[in-house]
Amino acid sequence: MALAIILIIDAIIMPGFFEIRIVEGRLFGNVIDILYRAVPTALIALGMAIVIGSRGIDLSVGSIVAICGAVIAWRINAGDPHLLVFFYALLAGVICGMWNGMLVAGLGIQPIIATLILMVAGRGIGLLINSLYGGINPSFESELLQGMSTGSVLYIPTRLFAAAAVFFGLWLLIRRTALGLFIEAVGGNAAASALAGVNSRLITFAAYVVCGFTAAFAGVIMTADTHTSDPVSIAMFSELDAILAVVIGGASLSGGRIYLGMTVIGALVIQALTTSILISGLPPEYNLIIKALVVLFVLFLQSENARATFGLMFKRDVK
Amino acid sequence: MKGICKSFPGVVALDDVDLTLRPGEVHALLGENGAGKSTLVKVLTGAISRDRGDIILDGTPVEFSTTAEAANLGISTVFQEVNLVSAMSVTKNLALASQTGRFGVISWKKARQDAREKLKRLDLDIDLEQPVGTFSVAIQQLIAIASALNDNTKVLVLDEPTASLDAQETRALFDIVRELKSRGIAVVFITHFLEQVFEISDRISVLRNGQLVGTKPIDDISRGELISMMIGKELGEVESAFSRREGKEPGAEIVRAEGLGRRRTLQPCDISLHKGEVVGLAGLLGSGRTELTKLIFGAIKNDSGTMTVNGKQQLPNTPRKSINTGIALCPEDRKTEGLVGELTIRENIVLSMQAKKGWLRKVPFKEQQKLAAEMIKAMDIATPDAEKQVRQLSGGNQQKVVLARALASKPDVMLLDEPTRGIDVGAHAEIIVLIRKLCEEGLALLVASSEINEIVAVADRVVILRDRSKVGELVGQDVTRDAIIETIAGEDVADS
Structure with a gap:
């Protein structure tokens, strides 16, 4: 259902794109541009989809990105091999995820509060690392990381390969093992799952760790894009975009379902909107408002109440 | 109720059902899940509209489209899940159901007075300022009944009122039901517990697949007959399932x-x-x-x-x-x-x-x-x-x-x-x-x-x-x- 709606919306948006692109003579530019820019949001949203599936939420993903940025600048300027720095960054994200998972699954704090702690503290931690090891917004040069973020292989941006790899890896993890079923079961009804023999706490913990990992991956790509660590403004509001992408993808915040593919489409819808508004020549001030309206429209179509009302109107028309 | 019909897309939930309620009787409404009990009750209490048929109250056909309108006419319901806000006080819960006040401002003095009166009807003496959630389920059930009753209530529908009560609490509830009955209120009682049906009700009506199988005085029917009416199977089959079977030696x-x-x-x-x-x-x-x-x-x-x-x-x-x-x-x-x-x-x-x-x-x-x-x-x-x-x-x-x-x-x-x-x-x-x-x-x-x-x-x-x-x-x-x-x-x- 949600897929159909989003495809319709895409279909409405895409022809506009298409014409403009031909006029400007850039045949594939816009589509690639949308994919390219959607990568960080999509990566964060994938992890978010898993956490939301467990009936949780992770507000700290933007801060995890900031921490990763600071770790990258610090370690590269300290002279570590760049591949190792890449793993350090991912490790930092995993540790952040473990922290969140411990608060939620271990101490039983409500997810929105538990992750709020790191959301607030994370950017401070990033600034602290910067001020201890590099000063204000330290920049760095790394062929490997920048290549991964802004380079291209076979005319296709490298980050698309990276994102596809993460997507595929997650899909294997969620659908080829029973982890997905367990997360959805815990998200749907934690008490029942525990009595059915599922280790609810460990499963919840794992969901946050995965989310930390994908946020860190997004952090590597975003930081390498600007090759600067800027904990204050990097990935601002990215948690909200990610949650939105998951919801557009058809998942409910009350947990129980994970839609990885639809989440990516959700992230693409958000980016497509932003890009199309920019290209259509509307003043950028309208961007946020139009985005909000379109999101409202999508969610309206997904709402069961609205559908029931529409169904009724339709029935009356037939009569 | 005469000739009530209700269809949902693809299903006929009620097919030409008649139900007569007499003042001062407890009328048990029975049937398997999906037989149409809840739909009938919802039609009776205005929660959903009917496709055809009439509801006649004291000789005059009545129309209502909400439960509040039905309650004003004298048909009140206590639904299966207790509809109370557990964190709010008793007074506030009762005030929620029937707001009194002027210009949209609730007069708490009046609300407390009303609440006290309502609970007095059921001889319930509890602290009005305590949150509802601190009382036992049985008391909550009584509060819900109190909130449903008003001065001109003629019909009270109790949907599975005893589902979460123990034997003693059930007895207390039944005392109140008898009390209401003696005041001339017709009580519609829906339950899965057949023993309770025989204990409290005067007449029973059985629904199956949206149709009325029959209405009978309780004294004219045995437990086995009742079950076979409900599931539409022969009496012998029913009795063998519920009779004791002699055991054999247990294993290791x-x-x-x-x-x-x-x-x-x-x-x-x-x-x-x-x-x-x-x-x-x-x-x-x-x-x-x-x-x-x-x-x-x-x-x-x-x-x-x-x-x-x-x-x-x-x-x-x-x-x-x-x-x-x-x-x-x-x-x-x-x-x-x-x-x-x-x-x-x-x-x-x-x-x-x-x-x-x-x-x-x-x-x-x-x-x-x-x-x-x-x-x-x-x-x-x-x-x-x-x-x-x-x-x-x-x-x-x-x-x-x-x-x-x-x-x-x-x-x-x-x-x-x-x-x-x-x-x-x-x-x-x-x-x-x-x-x-x-x-x-x-x-x-x-x-x-x-x-x-x-x-x-x-x-x-x-x-x-x-x-x-x-x-x-x-x-x-x-x-x-x-x-x-x-x-x-x-x-x-x-x-x-």
């Missing part, structure tokens, strides 16, 4: 618990479960039935006693460990502890078995489908396919999914807590038959139930609990309804 001991208990939860008690034997667990609500099953399963941690499974020490216990050693639990509350409503039938059935295998060794999709299809067939779960969400199933079918999930983990021991609560008579009989079949296949079963008839029907041995401790055990021919009731009541009976 599987679970042995000695002094298993936990402070403030259950006094230490001994219990052993044997292969091919059904042990009944009887006692009043709150006597510790659920606690004992959960202690054995490890869902509640014990702080005393020892337990062995197949001769091996197994404590401390956890649900995971229990499942791995072949113990499965079907919890009492399907909605909150039994099933994951959002997941499909297939996923719910596979869950326990998958948990036993661990997350890395996923059961292949084909195998899952096969297993689900087998279970649906074996249990006769009414569903078009295995991919339906569990929350869309009826209570009886949900219970079968819970059983299927437990069975899929290939247990040696099944702990069933209230396996037939809140499900209709047809499914009830099927589950009893299933319990017997599992027993014959060599499983050890523990069946905790508040329905003594059910325990008498299935159990080879009965363990009786009172006030969170074990007070007796009956074996073989000693298992009778009277013996169980006597043991549950204990010295109380001796005194009176």
Whole structure:
């Protein structure tokens, strides 16, 4: 259902794109541009989809990105091999995820509060690392990381390969093992799952760790894009975009379902909107408002109440 | 009500149903799940509109489109789930139902006065400022009734009012129902407990598949006849399902618990479960039935006693460990502890078995489908396919999914807590038959139930609990309804 709606919306948006692109003579530019820019949001949203599936939420993903940025600048300027720095960054994200998972699954704090702690503290931690090891917004040069973020292989941006790899890896993890079923079961009804023999706490913990990992991956790509660590403004509001992408993808915040593919489409819808508004020549001030309206429209179509009302109107028309 | 019809897309929920209510009678409305009871009541109380038919109140046809309008005309309802805001005080809850005040401003003085009057009607003397959630479910039920009644109430509908009450609370509720009856109010009583029907009602109406099967005075009908009216099967068939069956010798001991208990939860008690034997667990609500099953399963941690499974020490216990050693639990509350409503039938059935295998060794999709299809067939779960969400199933079918999930983990021991609560008579009989079949296949079963008839029907041995401790055990021919009731009541009976 949600897929159909989003495809319709895409279909409405895409022809506009298409014409403009031909006029400007850039045949594939816009589509690639949308994919390219959607990568960080999509990566964060994938992890978010898993956490939301467990009936949780992770507000700290933007801060995890900031921490990763600071770790990258610090370690590269300290002279570590760049591949190792890449793993350090991912490790930092995993540790952040473990922290969140411990608060939620271990101490039983409500997810929105538990992750709020790191959301607030994370950017401070990033600034602290910067001020201890590099000063204000330290920049760095790394062929490997920048290549991964802004380079291209076979005319296709490298980050698309990276994102596809993460997507595929997650899909294997969620659908080829029973982890997905367990997360959805815990998200749907934690008490029942525990009595059915599922280790609810460990499963919840794992969901946050995965989310930390994908946020860190997004952090590597975003930081390498600007090759600067800027904990204050990097990935601002990215948690909200990610949650939105998951919801557009058809998942409910009350947990129980994970839609990885639809989440990516959700992230693409958000980016497509932003890009199309920019290209259509509307003043950028309208961007946020139009985005909000379109999101409202999508969610309206997904709402069961609205559908029931529409169904009724339709029935009356037939009569 | 005359000739009421109501269709939903694809289903005729009510087909030309007549129902007559007389002042000062308790009228029990019976039928299996999906028979149309709730739809009829919702039409009667204005919660949904009818397609055809008339509602005639005191000789004049009436029209209303909301429950509030119906209540003003004198038809009030107390729905199954208590509709109170548990964190708000009694006064505020009662004020929610009928707001008094001027210019949209509530006068709390008046509200308190009203509340006191309303509760006085039921002789209920409670602190009006306490949050509703701090009272027992029984009191909450009475508050809900108080809130539904007003000065000109002529018809009061009680939908499953006793579902979560114990025997004593039920008696108190029935006293009030009789009191209302003597004031000339017609009470419509919906329940799954047939004993209560015979205890309180004057006449009964039975619905089946949206049609009225019949209305009869309660004195003209036997329990067996009533059930056969409800499920549309022959009397003999019905009676055999609910009659006692003589047991045989039990097999080897599987679970042995000695002094298993936990402070403030259950006094230490001994219990052993044997292969091919059904042990009944009887006692009043709150006597510790659920606690004992959960202690054995490890869902509640014990702080005393020892337990062995197949001769091996197994404590401390956890649900995971229990499942791995072949113990499965079907919890009492399907909605909150039994099933994951959002997941499909297939996923719910596979869950326990998958948990036993661990997350890395996923059961292949084909195998899952096969297993689900087998279970649906074996249990006769009414569903078009295995991919339906569990929350869309009826209570009886949900219970079968819970059983299927437990069975899929290939247990040696099944702990069933209230396996037939809140499900209709047809499914009830099927589950009893299933319990017997599992027993014959060599499983050890523990069946905790508040329905003594059910325990008498299935159990080879009965363990009786009172006030969170074990007070007796009956074996073989000693298992009778009277013996169980006597043991549950204990010295109380001796005194009176």
